[in-house]
Amino acid sequence: MKRFCPVSFLKICLVHGPFQGRYYLLLMKVSERKSNTFIEIFEDYWGSFKEKYPAYNTDHYNSVVSKALSCGDPKEGYIRYHCMYCGKDEKVIGFTCKHAFCLRCGAIKAMDFVEEVKAKMYDGIKYKHLTLTIPEQLRQIFYKNRHSSKLFNRLYSAAWAFINDVFKELTGHSKLKPGCIMVIHVTGRKSNWNMHLHIILTMGGIDGISGKWIEVKNQKPYALMRFRWKKHLLNMIKDFDSSVQMSFLLRKLWRKYNNGFIIHLDRRNVPKGANNLMAYLAKYLFRPSISVKRILSYDKDKMEIEYEYADHETQKIQKEKIDVLTFIGRMVQQVMPKGFKRVRYLGLHGTASVKKCKMLVVSAIRNPERLEMNLQEAMLVKRACNLSFREKIMKWKKRDPLKCKECGREMELVEVWIKEKGKVFDYFDELRRAPPEIQLIPSRKVKVESEPMVQQRLIA
Ligand SMILES: [Zn+2]
Numbered sequence: 250m251k252r253f254c255p256v257s258f259l260k261i262c263l264v265h266g267p268f269q270g271r272y273y274l275l276l277m278k279v280s281e282r283k284s285n286t287f288i289e290i291f292e293d294y295w296g297s298f299k300e301k302y303p304a305y306n307t308d309h310y311n312s313v314v315s316k317a318l319s320c321g322d323p324k325e326g327y328i329r330y331h332c333m334y335c336g337k338d339e340k341v342i343g344f345t346c347k348h349a350f351c352l353r354c355g356a357i358k359a360m361d362f363v364e365e366v367k368a369k370m371y372d373g374i375k376y377k378h379l380t381l382t383i384p385e386q387l388r389q390i391f392y393k394n395r396h397s398s399k400l401f402n403r404l405y406s407a408a409w410a411f412i413n414d415v416f417k418e419l420t421g422h423s424k425l426k427p428g429c430i431m432v433i434h435v436t437g438r439k440s441n442w443n444m445h446l447h448i449i450l451t452m453g454g455i456d457g458i459s460g461k462w463i464e465v466k467n468q469k470p471y472a473l474m475r476f477r478w479k480k481h482l483l484n485m486i487k488d489f490d491s492s493v494q495m496s497f498l499l500r501k502l503w504r505k506y507n508n509g510f511i512i513h514l515d516r517r518n519v520p521k522g523a524n525n526l527m528a529y530l531a532k533y534l535f536r537p538s539i540s541v542k543r544i545l546s547y548d549k550d551k552m553e554i555e556y557e558y559a560d561h562e563t564q565k566i567q568k569e570k571i572d573v574l575t576f577i578g579r580m581v582q583q584v585m586p587k588g589f590k591r592v593r594y595l596g597l598h599g600t601a602s603v604k605k606c607k608m609l610v611v612s613a614i615r616n617p618e619r620l621e622m623n624l625q626e627a628m629l630v631k632r633a634c635n636l637s638f639r640e641k642i643m644k645w646k647k648r649d650p651l652k653c654k655e656c657g658r659e660m661e662l663v664e665v666w667i668k669e670k671g672k673v674f675d676y677f678d679e680l681r682r683a684p685p686e687i688q689l690i691p692s693r694k695v696k697v698e699s700e701p702m703v704q705q706r707l708i709a
C-alpha cells in the first residue's frame with residue numbers, strides 16, 4: 250500500500266463502508282509520513298556500511314536496525330481505534346520496536362529507567378554520582394570485544410570489586426555492604442568510542458557484623474579511588490588477555506599513571522525529588538546518543554553529515570562534520586550485544602533481594618516508616634513501568650490519545666493487524682457475525698488493551 254489509488258478507495262468504501270474508506274485514507278497519510286533524517290541516513294547507506302564493515306552484517310545488528318527503521322510504521326502491524334459514538338475520529342497506532350537504539354523507543358526506555366531508579370533509591374541515605382574512566386590506550390581492547398558481552402561483564406565485576414575495596418578501606422569495616430546502580434556508556438558526547446561507567450552509589454553501607462549503617466565520612470577519597478581503580482582495571486584486563494603485548498602495555502600504563510586513572514565523584518548528592526532526579530539522570534546516565542534535532546545537515550550525494558553536540562570540557566556546543574559511513578559506525582557501535590543488561594543493580598540494590606535489602610537498610614537507619622514508603626513507591630513504579638502507551642501519553646503529555654476529537658468520548662479498539670498473520674481482530678466482522686439482537690446495539694464496549702498486552706496475547 251504505497252501510493253493512493255482512487256479505485257481502491259472507492260472499492261473499499263463500497264464494500265466495507267465509509268469507515269474503512271476513511272481508514273484507508275488515514276493509513277495513506279501515515280505511510281507517506283516524512284521519515285526523519287536518521288531513518289533516511291540508514292535507509293540510504295546501511296547496506297554500503299555493512300559491505301565495508303562486514304562484522305556488523307549479523308542477524309543481531311540487522312534486526313535492531315530494521316526494527317528501528319520501521320518502528321511505529323503501520324505497514325509492520327498496527328492497532329486501530331475508532332469513535333463508536335460519532336464515527337468521526339480514528340487512531341491508528343503502529344507497533345513499536347522497543348529497542349534503545351531507536352530514537353523514539355530509546356526516549357521511552359529512558360523515562361522507564363528514571364522511574365525504576367526513583368523507586369530503588371532508599372530514603373534517608375546519601376547518594377553520589379561516580380564516573381570511572383578508562384585510559385585511551387585500553388579503549389581499543391573493549392572496542393575489539395564490542396560484539397560480545399564477556400569483557401563488558403568483567404568490567405562491571407571489576408568496578409563492583411573496586412567499590413567494595415574502597416569502602417572497606419574508607420570505613421574500616423571489612424564486611425560492609427554498599428549499594429549501587431551502574432550504567433555503561435560506550436561513547437562520549439561526540440558519539441565517538443569512549444568507554445566509561447556511571448555509578449549512582451550509596452555513600453555508606455550496612456555492616457555485616459553489627460547490622461548498623463556505616464556512613465562514608467571522607468568527602469575527598471579521590472586519591473585512594475584513582476589508585477584503586479587503576480589496580481582493579483589493570484588486574485581485570487591482565488586476567489582477560491594474557492598475551493605478551495598486553496602484559497607489556499599494562500606494565501607501561503602502571504608506571505605512566507602514577508596517580509591512578511581518572512575518576513569523577515560529583516561533590517553534590519544525587520537529588521531525589523522526582524523532577525530533579527529525572528533531569529540529573531537524563532543529563533548524565535540515559536541521554537540518547539544523538540537526537541534528530543542535533544543533525545544539522547545531511548548531504549546524500551556528498552555522503553556528508555554535520556551534527557552538533559555539547560562538549561563536556563568546554564560546556565559549549567560544538568559542530569562535527571563527518572562522512573556518512575563514520576556516522577553510521579558511531580551510531581551502531583552503541584548497540585550492545587544481544588541480551589546484554591546495560592543497567593546493573595548491585596549490593597543493597599540487587600534485584601534478587603530487594604525486599605530483604607529494604608528491611609536491612611530500614612532497620613540499619615532505624616526508621617520503620619521509611620520501609621512503608623519505599624514499598625509503596627516500588628509498587629507505584631512497577632505499575633508505571635507496565636503502563637500502556639495510553640497511560641504513558643496521559644501522564645507525560647497530559648492528554649488522552651484515545652479521546653475522540655469530535656465528541657470527546659473514548660474511542661474503542663476495532664482492529665488489530667500483524668504483518669505475518671494479517672488481521673487478527675476486526676470489530677466490524679465480529680459484529681456482522683454476531684446474532685441479530687447484538688447487531689442492533691449501536692455501541693458494544695470493547696475492552697481497550699495496551700499494545701504490549703495485545704502483542705503478548707497474540708504471541709501466546
Ligand atoms: Zn522503536
Ligand SMILES: [Zn+2]
Binds near residue numbers: 332334653654655657
Ligand atoms: Zn466521537
